[in-house]
Amino acid sequence: MFEKPLGMRDTLPALYEAKKKIRNAMSSQIESWGYQFIETPTLEYYETIGEASAILDRQLFKLLDSQGHTLVLRPDMTAPIARVAASRLYQGEYPQRIAYSANVFRAQQHEGGRPAEFEQIGVEYIGDTTTSADAEVISLMIASLKQAGLTNFTVPIGHIGYVKALFMEIVGNEARADVLQRYLYEKNYVGYREHVKKLPLSSIDKQRLLSLLQLRGNDSKIEKAKDLVECEEGKNAAAELEMLWKKLEAFGVTEHIKIDFNLVSHMSYYTGILFEVYAENVGFLVGNGGRYDHLFEKFDRPAPATGFGIRVDRLLEALDLPQEEPEIHCVIFSAEQREEAIRFAMSKREKGERVILQDIAGVKDVDACTNAFAKNTFFLGTTRKEEA
Amino acid sequence: MSDKLTIAMPKGRIFEEAAQLLVKAGYNLPPEFEDSRKLIIDVPDEPFRFMLAKPMDVTTYVEHGVADLGIAGKDVMLEEERDVYEVLDLQISKCYLAVAGLPDVKIKGVAPKIATKYPNIASSYFRENGEQVEIIKLNGSIELAPLIGLADRIVDIVSTGRTLKENGLVELEHIADITSRLIVNPVSYRLKDQQIDEIVERLSSVVSQ
Numbered sequence: 001m002f003e004k005p006l007g008m009r010d011t012l013p014a015l016y017e018a019k020k021k022i023r024n025a026m027s028s029q030i031e032s033w034g035y036q037f038i039e040t041p042t043l044e045y046y047e048t049i050g051e052a053s054a055i056l057d058r059q060l061f062k063l064l065d066s067q068g069h070t071l072v073l074r075p076d077m078t079a080p081i082a083r084v085a086a087s088r089l090y091q092g093e094y095p096q097r098i099a100y101s102a103n104v105f106r107a108q109q110h111e112g113g114r115p116a117e118f119e120q121i122g123v124e125y126i127g128d129t130t131t132s133a134d135a136e137v138i139s140l141m142i143a144s145l146k147q148a149g150l151t152n153f154t155v156p157i158g159h160i161g162y163v164k165a166l167f168m169e170i171v172g173n174e175a176r177a178d179v180l181q182r183y184l185y186e187k188n189y190v191g192y193r194e195h196v197k198k199l200p201l202s203s204i205d206k207q208r209l210l211s212l213l214q215l216r217g218n219d220s221k222i223e224k225a226k227d228l229v230e231c232e233e234g235k236n237a238a239a240e241l242e243m244l245w246k247k248l249e250a251f252g253v254t255e256h257i258k259i260d261f262n263l264v265s266h267m268s269y270y271t272g273i274l275f276e277v278y279a280e281n282v283g284f285l286v287g288n289g290g291r292y293d294h295l296f297e298k299f300d301r302p303a304p305a306t307g308f309g310i311r312v313d314r315l316l317e318a319l320d321l322p323q324e325e326p327e328i329h330c331v332i333f334s335a336e337q338r339e340e341a342i343r344f345a346m347s348k349r350e351k352g353e354r355v356i357l358q359d360i361a362g363v364k365d366v367d368a369c370t371n372a373f374a375k376n377t378f379f380l381g382t383t384r385k386e387e388a
Numbered sequence: 389m390s391d392k393l394t395i396a397m398p399k400g401r402i403f404e405e406a407a408q409l410l411v412k413a414g415y416n417l418p419p420e421f422e423d424s425r426k427l428i429i430d431v432p433d434e435p436f437r438f439m440l441a442k443p444m445d446v447t448t449y450v451e452h453g454v455a456d457l458g459i460a461g462k463d464v465m466l467e468e469e470r471d472v473y474e475v476l477d478l479q480i481s482k483c484y485l486a487v488a489g490l491p492d493v494k495i496k497g498v499a500p501k502i503a504t505k506y507p508n509i510a511s512s513y514f515r516e517n518g519e520q521v522e523i524i525k526l527n528g529s530i531e532l533a534p535l536i537g538l539a540d541r542i543v544d545i546v547s548t549g550r551t552l553k554e555n556g557l558v559e560l561e562h563i564a565d566i567t568s569r570l571i572v573n574p575v576s577y578r579l580k581d582q583q584i585d586e587i588v589e590r591l592s593s594v595v596s597q
Contacts, residue, residue, distance in 0.1 A: 154578045187473040190569055194477075216581070258578065278578040283453020284471075285574065 007108045007116025013238060014323040019119065020320065021065050022148045022312055023101055025120050029144040033136075034098040035123050040080035041115035042103075046070035052298045053079040054269040059106045061116075073105035079295065081124045086299035094127025094303055115313060122289070122309035126296075128302040131240055134273045134291060136233040136246035141277070142253045142290065149319050153286070154277040155256050156216075158263025159241050160270045160290075162225060165234035166212060170205050178267075180209070185264040189213055219245045219254075237272070244273060265290065277310070279318035286314045330356045330373040332366070338380035344377065393436040393576070393583055396442035396455035402568055405480040406459045413590040435583060447472060447571065456576035457584065463545055467506045473577050475588050476570040479595050483547035484493045485509065485563040490534050490556065495541075503533030504543035513563050515544065531555040 004010070004387045011019065027037065033339050041062075047070070055075035074080055077100045085096055089374050100263070101121045108114045123140060125133050138155065145153060150213035163184065167177035176199075183192035211228055214220045215338065222245065226238040241259065265274050265288055274290025289308030295305050296303040329348060338359075345355045356373070363369045370376045379383045392586060397403050411417055416433040429438040436457075441449055445465060450458035451470040458472075463485055465474065485506070502511040503524045514521045524539055529590055531551055533539040545566060546559060570591060 148504055151581070156578055187471070187574070188475045190477045258581070276578075278575040280575075280579055283451065283575055 005116075007114055009115055009117070014325045015316075018316055018321045018323050019312055022319070023119070023121065025148040026144040026310065027099070027101055029147040030099045030121070030123055030140065033097070033140050033143075035097040035140075036099065037099045038081070038084065039100070039102065040074070040077070040084060042074060043071045044074055044080060044083075046072045048083060048299075049074060049079045049335055052082070052295060054266050054292075055106060057253060059108075061105050061107050074102075075106050076104050077102050077120060077122060078292070080125060082126075082295050082305070083299055084124050085124070086296055086301035086303070095133070096126040097123065098122045098126065119312040120309045122287070122307055124305055125305035125357050126305040127303045128306075129272070129293075131244045132247060132307050133304075134244055135251060137289065137308055138244075138248060138257075138275060139251035141251050141287070141310070142256055145277070145279075145286075145310070145315070148315060149321070150279055151314065153256060153277060154258055154289055155275050155277050156258045156260040156263055157241065157244070157273065157314055158260045159237045159273050160226055160264065161240070161272050162229065162234055162237035163212070163264060165231055165237060166229050169229065169231045169234060170201065170291075173197065176257055182267065184262050185206065189262075206320040209363055213262060215259070217259060220259065223257045235320070240273065269295075273306070274293040275308075277308075279315070281320055282314050282318040284314055285311075286363065287311055292297055293384060326354055328354045329375040329377070330354055330358055330370060331377045332358045332360050332363070332370070333379035334381060335359050336381060337384070340384070342380040344379070390411050391435070393456045393580060393587070395436050395438050395456070396446045396449040396458035396460075398446050398459060398461070398568075399440045400443070401403065401444050402443060402459065402461065402481045403440070406478065406568065409478060409480060409594060410529075411593065412594045415590075426542040436587070444468075450573050453573045456573055456580060457587065459568050460543075460571050461568050462564070463506065463509070465569065465571070466564065467508050469508070471493045471574065473572040473574060474569050475572055476592050476595065478568045478570055478591065481568045482566070483545045484508050484565045485543065486546045486559045487513075487541055487543055487561040488531075488546070488552050488557045488559050489535075489541035491538070491558045497540075501538070502541050502543055503530055503539035505530060506543055509563070510543040555561055560564045 046062060050072040053075050060075055061073040065071055081098055081100060087097060101119065103117050103119050104119050108116050119251050123137060125137050142155065147244055163181060164177060171177055171180065179195065180192065183195060193210060196206050199206065208228055215225050222242045226235055227233060229238065245254065248257055263274060263276065265276060269292055270290040271293040272291035276288040277286045279286045287310035289306065291304070291306040293304045296305060327381060331341050331345045341357060345357045348355045358369065360366065398404060402493045407417055417431055420432065427440050431437055439455055440448065443461060446458040446460040447464055447468045447470040449455040450472050459478065461481060477572065478566045499522045501524055502510050502514065502521045503526050505526060507523045507525045508588060511523050524533065530542045533542055534557060535555060543563065549559065552559060570588065577584060
């Protein structure tokens with residue numbers, strides 16, 4: 001066996017077919033909402049894309065070009081799309097609705113078996129600050145997951161602005177707020193509670209910080225979140241989620257939605273409403289997204305934006321599709337009937353069948369050859385014979 | 389797939405303490421699992437079953453979602469850094485991570501050798517303290533390493549200190565306190581939240597704060 005680099009995988013026909021099915025289902029849904037697909041280069045400059053992306057530096061594949069510039073294999077599609085959308089190349093006015101389906105690259109720290117390259121399908125909705133944009137992105141994500149065949153999944157939605165406002169209000173400075181936020185980011189609720197107990201705060205404030213952990217469930221938690229926070233930013237953030245909920249109701253997707261004010265997907269990238277997708281049968285996150293209003297500042301054209309990205313490999317695992325190779329019809333011919341065989345194959349191909357034309361002179365073991373196909377037709381000598 | 393939750397439990401001492409805690413929380417567990425060699429144990433009266441794993445592997449099972457919940461030592465969590473929710477400190481199997489070595493031995497060389505079952509914890513601890521060390525990973529009987537000259541010091545968990553004492557070692561530095569934690573797979577935490585919240589609540593009411 002010739003080895004591949006750590007985390008790199010081959011995709012064989014059966015898996016390829018399954019992935020294609022998912023990709024087609026999702027992209028047709030995304031296109032039907034008016035989003036346009038674009039492609040960007042696999043390699044980007046580290047200084048522009050590597051540093052702007054939400055992916056940790058140690059997960060980037062870096063290399064040098066012949067002039068000594070540091071390049072990265074794109075770790076996500078959001079930063080490249082922001083680069084394109086902010087550039088003059090893209091003449092469009094905001095808001096812009098852009099979609100992508102592309103492989104992204106992330107070096108793996110843990111076991112070598114985890115994929116370091118995987119396909120992501122997603123959208124970016126740029127230039128609209130309203131919660132209508134968030135609602136559209138979340139609803140589109142749900143519609144495209146459903147189109148791919150996913151049924152049992154949950155989308156927890158949170159608001160990083162709420163979390164930050166509550167922390168600032170209670171602990172007073174950003175460094176201390178960051179410590180609390182990091183516990184949530186690391187999903188370490190035990191550490192969070194321990195830390196809160198040790199803070200020099202009134203027991204009321206400590207209780208408020210602990211109550212944040214309870215703000216998880218249905219939309220009734222939004223009201224509770226409003227009561228918990230005093231400052232205007234916090235109240236506004238909760239009100240935003242409330243508006244979002246109403247808009248999601250209008251889209252008819254709230255059966256998949258949960259509210260979770262503890263959701264912290266990233267330490268600094270997201271700026272407002274954010275969400276994740278979890279599905280039955282797969283132990284890991286299927287996709288996520290949210291509002292990232294600061295990314296475009298890095299490309300000198302500030303704009304609000306929101307989007308989602310779905311990992312095709314994880315979705316595939318969740319869907320548990322039968323991985324079947326496509327049915328192929330094999331036409332085996334000998335020289336005497338070459339023309340008839342070609343005509344026959346062409347007519348079948350036009351009807352959408354997948355047809356192989358095989359000169360019998362090129363096959364060593366005819367039985368082994370025919371056994372590999374669902375259907376065989378023989379044009380040998382002067383006879384024609386069909387065999388299922 | 390069954391509707392029952394799967395709880396990954398560490399084999400051995402922690403299992404008994406954890407099982408006692410569940411009984412205290414009002415769960416009706418079958419009495420005979422002590423001597424069973426089965427790795428998957430059904431709990432007919434309750435909405436969960438147990439799978440028994442090596443303590444070091446519990447976080448792995450939970451991260452991959454084959455177990456919804458797990459009971460894992462904080463030492464394992466620090467070592468493995470798995471993507472799981474740490475929801476409750478069960479306050480059982482209390483111990484701590486420490487650096488130990490032979491008494492009155494001057495460390496020689498530019499990079500003292502450290503033997504440990506926890507290479508990640510050890511290397512980040514010494515890195516944070518600005519010490520240059522060489523880590524040697526062992527799978528057990530760590531105390532042996534300084535006695536026969538494999539390592540200058542060890543990083544290991546200490547509960548009573550008896551093993552150290554009996555082997556003539558002394559504790560040199562305290563790294564972190566350890567207890568067992570209830571951990572949850574991120575997907576289960578979302579999709580089976582009501583079932584999981586109930587277990588968390590019932591357990592947290594019996595855990596001594």
